[in-house]
Amino acid sequence: MNTETTDTTRPGTIENGGGSRTRAVVLAAVQGLVLALVVLPFAVLGLVLTLLSLALIPLGIGLVTTPAVLALVRTLAATRRRLAEEWCGVRIPVVYRPLTPGARPWTRTVELLRDPQTWRDVRWLPVDMTAGFVTALLPAVLLLYPVEGFAVAAGLWRELAGDGTYWYGFVPVSDQPTALGAGATAAVLLVAAYRLTPALLLLHFRLTRALLASPEGELAERVRVLTETRRDAVDTSAAELRRIERDLHDGAQARLVAMGMDLGTVEALVDKDPERAKLLLAQTRRASAEALAELRDLVRGIHPPVLAERGLGDAVRALALRLPVPTEVVVDLPGRAEAPVESAAYFAVSEILTNAVKHSGAGRIWADLHHADGLLRISVTDDGRGGAAVGAGSGLAGVERRLGTFDGVLAVSSPVGGPTMVTLEIPCVLS
Numbered sequence: 001m002n003t004e005t006t007d008t009t010r011p012g013t014i015e016n017g018g019g020s021r022t023r024a025v026v027l028a029a030v031q032g033l034v035l036a037l038v039v040l041p042f043a044v045l046g047l048v049l050t051l052l053s054l055a056l057i058p059l060g061i062g063l064v065t066t067p068a069v070l071a072l073v074r075t076l077a078a079t080r081r082r083l084a085e086e087w088c089g090v091r092i093p094v095v096y097r098p099l100t101p102g103a104r105p106w107t108r109t110v111e112l113l114r115d116p117q118t119w120r121d122v123r124w125l126p127v128d129m130t131a132g133f134v135t136a137l138l139p140a141v142l143l144l145y146p147v148e149g150f151a152v153a154a155g156l157w158r159e160l161a162g163d164g165t166y167w168y169g170f171v172p173v174s175d176q177p178t179a180l181g182a183g184a185t186a187a188v189l190l191v192a193a194y195r196l197t198p199a200l201l202l203l204h205f206r207l208t209r210a211l212l213a214s215p216e217g218e219l220a221e222r223v224r225v226l227t228e229t230r231r232d233a234v235d236t237s238a239a240e241l242r243r244i245e246r247d248l249h250d251g252a253q254a255r256l257v258a259m260g261m262d263l264g265t266v267e268a269l270v271d272k273d274p275e276r277a278k279l280l281l282a283q284t285r286r287a288s289a290e291a292l293a294e295l296r297d298l299v300r301g302i303h304p305p306v307l308a309e310r311g312l313g314d315a316v317r318a319l320a321l322r323l324p325v326p327t328e329v330v331v332d333l334p335g336r337a338e339a340p341v342e343s344a345a346y347f348a349v350s351e352i353l354t355n356a357v358k359h360s361g362a363g364r365i366w367a368d369l370h371h372a373d374g375l376l377r378i379s380v381t382d383d384g385r386g387g388a389a390v391g392a393g394s395g396l397a398g399v400e401r402r403l404g405t406f407d408g409v410l411a412v413s414s415p416v417g418g419p420t421m422v423t424l425e426i427p428c429v430l431s
Contacts, residue, residue: 025194028201029143031087035136035204039079040128046073047125063106070112070121077121077212080128084205092209094120117214124211135204142193142200145169149186153179256291259284304346312342313369316349325357325365325382332370335430344406345376345426348399352380352422355395360384360420371430379423386418396422 046069053069056062074096084090097115099108112118152160152168157179160166165174168182262284269277307315313331320327336342349367356362362384369378390396390412400410408426 021194025143025197028198029139029193031083032136032139032197032201032204035083036133036140039083040133040136042076043125043128043132046076047122047129050122050125057109063109067105067108067112070118073118073121073125077124080208081212084208088202088205090202090205090209092213094212094214120212120214124208127211128208132204132207135200135207139193139197139200142189142197146186146190146193149182149189153183153186155179157182259287259291262287307342307346308339311336312345315342315346316367316369319346319350319353320365320367323353323357323365325362327353327365327367329367330369332368333376333430334371337371337376337426337428337430341376341406341426341428344402344408345378345424348403348410348424349378349380351395351399352424355388356380356382356384356420360386360388360418362418362420371428374427374429376426376428376430377423378425379421381419381421383419385416386414386420387416388412388414388420388422399424 049069050073053062053065057066077094081092081094084092094117096117097111099111103111149168152166152173155176157166157168157173157176161173165172167173169185171178171182171185173179173182262280266277266280266284269280304315304318306318311333313329313333316331317329320329337345353365353367356365360382362382364383366381367378368381369376371377388396390400390410396410396412403410403424403426406426406428408424411423412420413423414420
């Protein structure tokens with residue numbers, strides 16, 4: 001049996017996660033450089049062609065060219081939306097008005113110009129050329145510029161400065177002490193790059209979302225999410241009912257049938273062979289106890305009594321005590337959430353802990369539960385082999401779908417070699 005402990009030594013990001021952080025920093029710098037040097041120049045082309053085509057509308061030429069030009073702009077915007085989601089998980093919902101099939105060029109031009117999303121796309125182009133270019137290029141600059149500073153500190157300043165002064169940023173370099181100052185500046189920039197590079201790329205895509213996202217698209221996205229979560233909730237309920245039916249059929253029901261048969265035999269033997277009847281009664285009593293235990297386990301699986309009586313924190317503690325792996329539970333919940341939220345969180349934690357025990361090879365597990373800023377946040381960390389992912393058919397995918405019913409989210413950090421941290425957040429109010 002497990003017991004809680006005050007030993008909070010757990011796998012940290014420095015020993016096990018530093019490599020992942022470094023890869024994320026380098027990847028963000030490379031992606032930002034690609035955006036700045038390859039993708040963003042197309043924004044200049046799109047803006048120039050759009051302005052030129054619109055200017056030619058009074059002459060009639062623009063009526064023919066504008067549909068093709070705006071199709072190019074839509075392609076550029078769609079590419080950026082796709083990169084935003086694939087690289088940083090930033091979804092940018094948009095809704096374009098439908099176009100009349102086979103319409104004449106001037107009719108198509110009017111339809112495009114009446115679409116509010118068209119003007120959002122066009123408005124995005126000049127901002128993408130300026131602020132977007134800067135936020136995309138900054139990650140690479142922050143990562144590469146320190147290389148020059150270290151080279152200057154190593155003695156390159158002599159060739160660069162000659163008989164004068166070489167400026168590294170705001171640091172004038174004219175001798176070795178000032179060159180070392182440039183190296184110190186480079187070290188500060190490198191630390192800043194390590195901490196800020198992924199955030200700067202995320203800022204770039206959030207700026208893109210602010211310009212491209214449409215209220216209609218956000219509403220459509222919300223409807224889509226609600227439709228999916230409703231379907232998942234129905235599917236989950238149906239699966240749970242099938243599980244209960246199966247467990248009753250294979251477990252308690254079979255035992256009760258056997259008990260009925262044994263009691264019939266006892267009734268026939270009670271006068272002829274009392275000793276054997278007593279043995280069968282004892283056997284039936286044991287079977288009844290086992291059936292009762294199975295029914296209790298089944299009820300506990302539907303809604304644990306400790307969850308209803310004492311809340312989520314104590315329910316997770318009780319769950320941890322039954323695990324074969326030592327598990328520490330830290331709870332900081334000043335109140336209780338609504339019963340459906342507590343139930344969803346409990347079964348999500350139960351699934352995550354079960355996965356950790358079965359698949360991670362962990363020697364220790366930590367679970368933290370707390371509530372802040374209107375969010376119930378639960379993180380489960382293990383020191384196992386890592387490599388967990390939210391994929392089709394996995395237990396974590398099912399957890400993610402169930403949380404979606406409550407607008408909850410699931411995040412998984414599980415580099416190969418571990419540790420694994422699964423974090424879930426559910427918006428709720430405690431009472």
